Amino acid sequence: MNIASIDFLALHAPLADGKAYGMSKSLATGRATTLVRIALEDGTSGFGEAWGPPAFNMGYLAFLRGYLLGVNVLDVEHVFDQIFARHYHFGFQGPMMACISGIDMAAKDAAGKMLGVPVCRLVGGRNLDAVPIYASGGYLTATPREDYRGQIERMAGAGFAHVKIKIGLGPESDEERLATAREILGDDVEILVDINTNYTFDLARESMERMRPYRPGWVEEPLSPRDYDGLARLHACASAPIATGEALYGVHDFKPIVEAGSADVLQPDLSLCGGFWQGRKIAELAHAAHLRVSPHVWGGAVGLAAALHYISALSVYPHAMNVPKPVLLEYDLGENPLRSELLKDPLVPVDGVIAVPEGPGLGIEIDMDAVERHAAKQ
Structure with missing residues (x-):
């Protein structure tokens, strides 16, 4: 071995x-x-x-x-x-x-x-056979006003129960984008919003107040993830949960977030934070602090498979049979051949969930012809 x-x-x-x-x-x-x-x-x-x-x-x-x-x-x-x-x-x-x-x-x-055995059994045990997703889209483009509504209409047509949209161009724009999404998607869809750290404290606070009537499920990265004090101040007056962590490396980066009371949802990216090695430690940190975990995924098919196994192995504590808010897997809707073409059997959502592969290891088979097609020129 x-x-x-x-x-x-x-x-x-x-x-x-x-x-x-x-x-x-x-x-x-x-x-x-x-x-x-x-x-x-x-x-x-x-x-x-x-x-x-x-x-x-x-x-x-x-x-x-x-x-x-x-x-x-x-x-x-x-x-x-x-x-x-x-x-x-x-x-x-x-x-x-x-x-x-x-x-x-x-x-x-x-x-x-x-x-x-599947990886989920190596890192905690198989607790879920399928993982619910949130559809990550509503992207900003070179012409954001012209391109946005169509993206949301396609989300509505697909029937996603949880979606995420990009904001961060300014508090007025944030309110407009979320209001449009709420109008198209309806009252029952959970809409998450992502600022990608583009704000100072005052702008983040104003944005959250403007968005309050449209009930964002969480506000992601309103400030730099290492602005522990700023996030804690914002969290104290927040009208929605705060999520952060995709740009943090290892449990030592997440510890100050937890200690400062800066977030409600931790978002480790397994392809950046230290894989399952550190991802499990971050989950235990969240577990001890009664915080939610939702791994960030914005890469290729292998990282997506890893996140499925990671979520499958997570403890549901403090819940038992009734889990009011299940852990969600981020599923990127953007054009991405590295997600859609690298596997012989791509991982795709069906009825809002993706099945956790049952085969040994990650349970996936790499399409080496696709790898060859997308090999970067050195």
Whole structure:
């Protein structure tokens, strides 16, 4: 069960001219990710996904191989601890943690295949067979007024019970976008809103007050996730739950958020925060503080599969048979071949849920022809 090889595969899927979409701070002209592949000495392979520009991640590959080759695949978390203990000057934040996130995913995938069990059973036990999603769309574009209404109408036509829209251009715009979404989607759909850290405290407070009549399910990243005091002040006067964490690395980044009382929903991204290794610690931190968890997913198909297993294994405590608000999986509606084409059997929602794969490991099969098509030119 020792690791024989580790490879990083850079993937890129450019968008057509004029099709850029994104958030309040920037628009994406393409989607990119780093696919991580581990092979064990017996030939068993595992796949993971590392967040961020592949060129950044590639620089860490030789360094991390030096620590992990020859290690028992079940022991990798101790090696990660050794790396950060010895190289504490690097810090937890940055591409090295993203690379370790992908390696950890791949290690869990390979271990599950080796043992014949799904990853959810390796990281806490299979508690759910299917996970409800929220549809992440309502994106900002180069012409946000012209493009927005059609996006929401398509969401309404698909019948999603939970959706998320992008805001953050200003409090007046936020109110207008949420009011439009509420008008089209109706009163029964939960609408989450995402500012992507584009505001100062006063703007975030004004935005939340303006949106109050339209009942946002949560307000995501109203301020920088490391503005612990600002988030705590905002939380004290908030009219809706606050969600944050997609840009935080490891449990040590989440701890001050919890201690300051800055958020209601923690949003670790498994491809960035430290994979299942740190994701489980973050979930335990939330568990101890009676906070909700909803993992951020805005990458490729492997990260989506990992998030399914992660949610399946989460404790429902303090709930029991009645779970008033189930943990939601983010399902990105944007054009993204790295989500829709990388698997031989893509993960897609049916009746508002995605089934947790039952096969060993992550339970997915990579389409290597698709990987080849989207391989980034070096």
